[in-house]
Amino acid sequence: MSWKADTEAALMIVKGKDGPPSLDEAARQLDVAVEDLDPDFGVVAIDPDRGLYSVRVDASKLGRGFEEGQGPFSDPDISPMR
Amino acid sequence: MSIPILLLMPSSVASGAQVAAMTGTPAPGLPAGFVADTQFPMILLGDQDTQSRVSGFAAPEFAAEPQVAIRGFVDAAIEDPPQSLGGFQVFADPRIEPFQTCIGDRPVGTHDDVAERLDAAGLHELGLDGEGVAIAIVDTGINLVHLRAVMGRTPRFDAVNSWAPPNADHEAGEWPVGHGTMCAFDALIAAPAATLVDVPVLSAKLPGGGSAMSSTLSAALLAFSQMLGSWNSGRGNRDLSQYRGLVCSNSWGIFHPSWDFPAGHPGRYCDNPDHPFMLQLEAMSRGGIDMFFAAGNCGADCPDGRCQNRVVEAVMGASASIDVMSVAGCDVHEERVGYSSQGPGITGLHQMKPDITAYTHFLGSRAFGDDAPDSGTSAACPVAAGCMAAIRGRVSPRTPATPYMMYDHLRVNALVPPGRTAGWNADYGHGIIRPVPIASLFPG
Numbered sequence: 001m002s003w004k005a006d007t008e009a010a011l012m013i014v015k016g017k018d019g020p021p022s023l024d025e026a027a028r029q030l031d032v033a034v035e036d037l038d039p040d041f042g043v044v045a046i047d048p049d050r051g052l053y054s055v056r057v058d059a060s061k062l063g064r065g066f067e068e069g070q071g072p073f074s075d076p077d078i079s080p081m082r
Numbered sequence: 083m084s085i086p087i088l089l090l091m092p093s094s095v096a097s098g099a100q101v102a103a104m105t106g107t108p109a110p111g112l113p114a115g116f117v118a119d120t121q122f123p124m125i126l127l128g129d130q131d132t133q134s135r136v137s138g139f140a141a142p143e144f145a146a147e148p149q150v151a152i153r154g155f156v157d158a159a160i161e162d163p164p165q166s167l168g169g170f171q172v173f174a175d176p177r178i179e180p181f182q183t184c185i186g187d188r189p190v191g192t193h194d195d196v197a198e199r200l201d202a203a204g205l206h207e208l209g210l211d212g213e214g215v216a217i218a219i220v221d222t223g224i225n226l227v228h229l230r231a232v233m234g235r236t237p238r239f240d241a242v243n244s245w246a247p248p249n250a251d252h253e254a255g256e257w258p259v260g261h262g263t264m265c266a267f268d269a270l271i272a273a274p275a276a277t278l279v280d281v282p283v284l285s286a287k288l289p290g291g292g293s294a295m296s297s298t299l300s301a302a303l304l305a306f307s308q309m310l311g312s313w314n315s316g317r318g319n320r321d322l323s324q325y326r327g328l329v330c331s332n333s334w335g336i337f338h339p340s341w342d343f344p345a346g347h348p349g350r351y352c353d354n355p356d357h358p359f360m361l362q363l364e365a366m367s368r369g370g371i372d373m374f375f376a377a378g379n380c381g382a383d384c385p386d387g388r389c390q391n392r393v394v395e396a397v398m399g400a401s402a403s404i405d406v407m408s409v410a411g412c413d414v415h416e417e418r419v420g421y422s423s424q425g426p427g428i429t430g431l432h433q434m435k436p437d438i439t440a441y442t443h444f445l446g447s448r449a450f451g452d453d454a455p456d457s458g459t460s461a462a463c464p465v466a467a468g469c470m471a472a473i474r475g476r477v478s479p480r481t482p483a484t485p486y487m488m489y490d491h492l493r494v495n496a497l498v499p500p501g502r503t504a505g506w507n508a509d510y511g512h513g514i515i516r517p518v519p520i521a522s523l524f525p526g
Contacts, residue, residue, distance in 0.1 A: 003289045010349070011300060013358055040248035040288065041300060044307040046358045047365035054358045056288075056300055073349040073357050075300045076341045079388065080222065080261045080284060081333050081376040082458035 003038055003058075010059040010072035014043070015051050026055045036061040084155045085163060086175040089116065092147040096124045113168030115156050122153035182420030183413050183443050184384035189455035191414035193271055193446035196465060199414055200441070202272050204518040205472045209526060212273025212471040214326040216240060217266075218309060219464065220302065221333060223257025223282030224266045225449075232448055237270055238277040243312060243322050245279075245305045247286035254280040259449050264456050265333050267447035269464035272517060273471035277325065281305050284334055299351060299359055302332075306362055314369055327474030329372040331467035333460035335401050337380065337388035352398040353430035363405045367486060370479035373406040374467040376459035377436035377511075383420030386458075395428040397435040402427030407470075407489050408435045410511055411442035411462035416499055418509045419443050422459055425508040436511040437489065438496050440466040466492075469517035477524045488520070495519040 014026040020043045027034040038056035046052040062072055095111040112118065127149050153175060158164055164172050183190055197203070205211065230236045244254035252258075257280070266278050286301035309330070312322035322328055336342060336352060343350040351357045367373050380389035380396035389396065401408045401423075411422040419442055427435035439462065446456040455461075470488065477483040496513030498504050506512050 007289050009289070009298075009300070011303070011358055013361075038288070041304060044303050045310060045365075046303070046307075046362045048310075049365065049368075050361075052358070052361060054300075054303055068348075069356055071349055071358075073354075074343040074347070074351045075298045076336050076343075076351055078284065078297055078299055078302065078334050078336060080458070080460055081335060081379050081463070082261055082264070082460040 003040070008059040009038060009056045009075050010062060011054055011075050012057050012062075012066070012071035012073070013046065013069065014053050014055055016053050017051055019048075020045060020053050023055070026053070030055070030057060030066075031063055032057060032061050083157065083159065085158055085160050086119070086153065087156055087163065088151050088153055088173040088175050089113070089167060089170045090127070090149050090151055090173065091170045093124070093126070093150045094147060096150045096152045113170060116167050117155045119153040119155065124150040124152045126150050182383045182417060184420045185379070185386060185457065187443070188453070189443060189445035191444045193268070193444055193456070195414040196441045196444050196446070197271050200272050200465075200469060200515070201518045205272060205521060208476070208518070208521050210472040210475045210521055212270070212276025212468065213475055215273065215471045215474045216243070216277045216279050216322060216325040216328045217269045217273065217464075217467055217471050218279040218281050218328065218330045219262055219266045219269060220281040220283050220305065220330060221262035221265050222260050222284040223252060223262045224255050224278060224280045225257055225259040225263045226255040228259045228263050228449065229267060232267065233270070237266070238275065240277050240279050242320060243279055245281045245308055247282060247301060249287065250282070250285075252285075257282055257285060261333070261449070261460065264447040264449040265331060265460065265464040267449070268456055268461050269331055269468040269471065271446075271465060272468035276468065276471040279322070281309070303359055303362060306366060309371070310362075310366055310369055313371055326478050327372065327471065328370070329374065329467045329471045329474065330366065331374050331464040332400065333376045333458070333463045335376060335378055335399055337378070337386060338390050338392055339398070340390070353428045355403075355431060359400065360403055360405075363400055363403050367405040370485060372467070372470045372474070372479065372485045372488060374463050374470070375401045375403075375406045375408055376463040377401050377408045377410045378423030379421045379458050381418075381420050381422045381424055385421055393424070395426070396423040397425055397427040398431075402431035402435045404432040407466065407492060408437045408511070409459060409463045409466045410436035410439040410509070411459045412439045412499070412510065412514060413443050414441055416497075416514060418499075422462075422509075425511065434506045434511070438466065438492055438512055439499070439510040439514045440469070466515050469515055473517055473521050476521055476526060483524070491520045491523065
């Protein structure tokens with residue numbers, strides 16, 4: 001699929017033992033197709049020392065039964081404090 | 083208890099009362115129980131129209147005589163004061179305080195006043211001006227042309243290590259003049275020789291923000307990931323690891339929980355220490371990056387409209403993280419601005435938020451017009467970040483002086499605001515930022 005402006009996204013945490021997992025590996029961990037991950041976002045380091053990374057996923061493609069702390073997490077709008 | 087009041091009375095009675103009070107003699111016509119304030123001159127009230135209006139409150143026999151207000155004291159409970167004394171109307175003389183600065187108000191002082199309050203000159207005498215330290219302005223983007231125009235010089239700028247959002251339509255340092263430029267200017271008040279790094283997260287347009295293209299938290303995740311990797315690379319040449327310190331200024335956040343997943347959802351952001359962004363903040367501070375966030379603009383006195391009048395537990399999300407410094411705002415007279423979010427932090431995150439206060443609402447960058455203030459906790463945050471950048475010129479986070487140690491120093495050495503006691507309070511946190519005492523702790 002192609003990511004569109006109105007795609008509802010969720011953040012998920014994926015793991016990597018020796019550096020970040022590839023997008024394919026991240027998709028496997030979440031049991032979604034790689035096309036369901038935001039390619040512009042890619043795999044983002046959250047805490048590399050603990051092997052934690054994040055991806056953005058089309059929320060409509062996510063199943064259930066994820067590990068505790070894996071997601072889905074909100075990706076809220078943010079705004080300047082002025 | 084003795085409470086202050088104002089009495090309206092004919093001038094002849096008031097004159098006698100004041101003379102009697104000053105000489106300690108009985109005052110003819112003075113109501114029983116009223117003690118005149120000898121320091122307060124009687125005040126003739128208004129013109130003829132006013133005279134006729136106020137005379138209605140006075141005893142009829144005095145109605146034709148000019149009325150005056152006289153201050154004094156009466157023994158009464160503040161909850162149940164008398165309505166009249168001896169036939170004269172009693173008016174309250176309540177305690178008054180300065181109006182708090184609100185969004186839309188004119189500037190209070192200038193950036194020169196801020197520099198003076200921070201003792202930036204004292205920092206510079208110690209050789210601390212931010213040289214060799216990078217300040218990442220995580221915002222809408224910086225406009226260097228504007229900064230050059232208002233500062234009269236070109237600030238140090240690192241285009242190579244600035245962050246570009248996916249599909250960015252501007253180069254680093256060339257974003258439209260606005261919020262990010264304001265923050266950059268304010269960060270340089272205490273650290274004029276620091277190097278700016280442009281991180282225009284708020285101008286990122288990632289899909290998936292709901293029904294419209296919008297800037298979302300994931301843009302910050304993306305940018306911080308690059309920043310952390312560059313800072314930790316250890317290469318020390320062309321990336322962020324070349325700097326003695328890296329201070330990250332964040333003048334953004336969410337204004338209301340309705341922007342987030344519903345309460346109780348395990349993936350919620352605003353009150354969840356396990357959200358990936360909160361985990362990343364911990365990694366940033368642990369990695370040696372000094373993290374500053376604006377506390378928010380949902381103060382009880384005059385909250386931003388986006389707060390939807392929710393002013394309790396208003397310090398949320400990253401601003402309530404234990405891994406960052408959360409910055410409230412005051413004006414150059416050390417008065418808290420009315421919109422500055424007050425603690426404690428949202429339930430689920432750290433309670434003693436905000437951590438500290440810095441100056442805001444001053445005439446500075448002129449990013450929003452020649453007469454418009456640098457305002458919001460948005461301006462306070464980079465002011466504080468600049469102070470840290472100046473200190474980092476002397477003490478690197480790669481020493482035992484970790485961000486957490488420096489956060490503690492900022493709290494402990496903060497100025498106790500006027501009329502407050504030492505320690506944390508909901509308005510100012512631990513007090514108003516003072517960088518020189520901290521710098522002095524570390525020998526040059």
